[in-house]
Amino acid sequence: SAVISQKPSRDICQRGTSLTIQCQVDSQVTMMFWYRQQPGQSLTLIATANQGSEATYESGFVIDKFPISRPNLTFSTLTVSNMSPEDSSIYLCSVRTGNEKLFFGSGTQLSVL
Amino acid sequence: DQQVKQNSPSLSVQEGRISILNCDYTNSMFDYFLWYKKYPAEGPTFLISISSIKDKNEDGRFTVFLNKSAKHLSLHIVPSQPGDSAVYFCAASEVENYQLIWGAGTKLIIKP
Secondary structure (H helix, E strand, O other), X not given: OXXXXXXXXXXXXOOOOOEEEEEEEOOOOOEEEEEEEOOOOOEEEEEEEOOOOOOEEOOOOOOOOOOEEEEEOOEEEXXXXXXXXXXXXXXXXXXXXXXXXXXXXXXXXXXXX | OOOEEOOOXXXXXXXXXXXXXXXXXXXXXOOEEEEEEEXXXXXXXXXXXXXXXXXXXXXXXXXXXXXXXXXXXXXXXXOOOHHHOEEEEEEEEOOOOOOOEEOOOEEEEEEO
């Protein structure tokens, strides 16, 4: 298993600004992911955060909007850039520890006004 | 195109009774299925899984049933307890790529 600390837990932001979400894991993990859950929707994978190289983005998500850093095997950040109300969602950091199961952080509830 | 569907947004069950949460999928290449549970202000936590070589997996009060021909799985909780009130997500993957495809979740409410 893995213990994941994600912050902030929630934020209210103004349109056009950016927010950086941090994810810290208590052990080294290879696979680290960022998800989004829009209201009433399923979890959608934004990108896989790769240590030492650029993140791998899923269809519909681009680096300019969601830049990701992964400086080491225990830490990653996701930035939501130039926010609009449509970005209001829960953002979740997750890791996989050797099998198909994912462990999640507690999430960041983002509201954009 | 929703490959994993949970058609019931919410379900209300009396404490002590059986809760049955359903999940349908369209991709016949899925061969691993998981259920996650999510409380408010927390991330989802793994509950139970099943691979396509089985049709049933049991863990305490939780049992998952898989019907491959119908592309349907269900989670049974017996007996239901107030602490089971949460949102339950079904997820599926093809073993080769491990990427999970998620349903939209079912909010389970256990009434005392």
